[in-house]
Amino acid sequence: MKLVVRVKLLPAPVEAEALEATLHACNEAATWVSGVAFECGVYRNLGLRKLTYEQVKGQWGLGAQAAQHVIKKTCDAYASLRANARAGRYGRPGSGRYRRATGKPLVFRAASGQPFDDRMLSWRIEQGTVSIWTVRGRLKGVAFTGSPDQLATLALHRRGESDLVYRDGAWFLNSTCEVPEAEPNEDPVDFLGVDLGIVNIATTSDGKVMAGRQLNRLRVRERGLRRKLQAKNTPSARRRLKKRRRKEARRAKDVNHKIAKHVVAEAERTGRGIALEDLTGIRERVRLRKPQRAALHSWAFAQLGEFIAYKARRVGVPVVYVDPAYTSRTCAECGYVDKANRVSQARFACRSCGFVDHADRNGSRNVRARGLELWRRGARSAAPAVPRQRGAAGRERDITATDVVSCKPVASVAGS
Incomplete structure (x- = not known):
């Protein structure tokens, strides 16, 4: 089963500035990509990549992997928006709330989380450090901290990408872990x-x-x-x-x-x-x-x-x-x-x-x-595979105000 392990980064002031610049650049690029997707009606990863990939790399100075993650994050955001709309979470189609949510491009907050894969982020769990890509070069030896259980889970079960998150003045990494499940008890005594x-x-x-x-x-x-x-x-x-x-x-x-x-x-x-x-x-x-x-x-x-x-x-x-x-x-x-x-x-x-x-x-x-x-009577366990989480655990929770807000159109940004 998938679990998300959150560890706290302890960057030096210069490292924190580089991380902040990276988040801002990625989210500005994601906002521009969102405007292009909305104007062209293209919301699939491959089609949107053909329209935006080169400009995302050139205008914001993102690496190849970062540019692809920016485009994929935008596609995921629109997928969640459509799912919420179909589920009726914005009211009935045609209502004012529905139009406000779906009638404008999505705009990403400057400090929204950004996914990093193993090409952009490498862990040194024994030393308690990570090496992470930024727009100002790769930062090596950035310290992090976590409980012994968290570190053991990371060392044994970490799989896939991690999300860089900034919240309330602190930096975090949310990392996906594939934790093995025990055999289900099919014959409980009570x-x-x-x-x-x-x-x-x-x-x-x-x-x-x-x-x-x-x-x-x-x-x-x-x-x-x-x-x-x-x-x-x-x-x-x-x-x-x-x-x-x-x-x-x-x-x-x-x-x-x-x-x-x-x-x-x-x-x-x-x-x-x-x-x-x-x-x-x-x-x-x-x-x-x-x-x-x-x-x-x-x-x-x-x-x-x-x-x-x-x-x-x-x-x-x-x-x-x-x-x-x-x-x-x-x-x-x-x-x-x-x-x-x-x-x-x-x-x-x-x-x-x-x-x-x-x-x-x-x-x-x-x-x-x-x-x-x-x-x-034959009912079986209804326990979900994983608690609904936003970020590295497959983005299973709905994308809401902490990461994306729907506001003014970004046509002016798209044309820059």
């Missing part, structure tokens, strides 16, 4: 049900409750601080907002990784599969009061599900998705369904048999029972 929620992010059918009220208090504090800084709107407040803008996302990602690691390790240790709720479209289906909306929309439940799924696939643990309807109202002992069974957020008391339990644990037991029943 299933571990996982109930996802807001107060308790995840509760297993074994009774383990993870990431509860303390984390929510931190999230409320972060939202309050962000609201105050936005209202103040001074230069220093904007600087602080920019510095903290990804803090909550980083914390959520870290917590999701820890939860997923625990769930998968427990299922693997006990020879069980994992049953998850299928929460597709939950934000559109659920109606909440205004104070609860921010809490629902700020946590990455889909990310947690993806983390559990790909970690499970890596070790051969089967994963099934069940219908979450009425799992919080159904008694795990007798199966009686009643809205009144859910006495409060934390307490479940069956009106039929008198069974009392923690509400989230009761829900996770229902998820477990549904997962086991699905497996017995």
